[in-house]
Amino acid sequence: MTAADAIVVGSVTRDGEPVRSMQTTDRIATHPRTLDAFRGLAQRSGWTVEHVIERAFTYNVRLVKA
Numbered sequence: 424m425t426a427a428d429a430i431v432v433g434s435v436t437r438d439g440e441p442v443r444s445m446q447t448t449d450r451i452a453t454h455p456r457t458l459d460a461f462r463g464l465a466q467r468s469g470w471t472v473e474h475v476i477e478r479a480f481t482y483n484v485r486l487v488k489a
Contacts, residue, residue, distance in 0.1 A: 427488055431470065434481040435461045458482055 438455035456464070461482065462472050469489050476483040 425488065429488055430473075431486040432484070434478075434483050437478075437481055 435458075436453040436455045438457050438460070458472075458475065461484070465472055465486055466489060470486040471489045472484055473487045474485040
């Protein structure tokens with residue numbers, strides 16, 4: 424359980440051609456997602472995506488309790 428005012432900050436691997444092309448040569452196990460897919464996952468887990476910074480291969484996100 425987390426406090427009502429808890430926040431989480433992290434990165435989400437973006438789904439898209441640049442990431443897919445890297446996955447053929449890179450063996451890091453990631454699960455690329457669209458921002459909408461990640462928002463849905465976060466909401467089902469009780470979090471809201473409060474802020475997003477779009478980067479070339481990731482979304483840097485800040486989540487707050489829903």
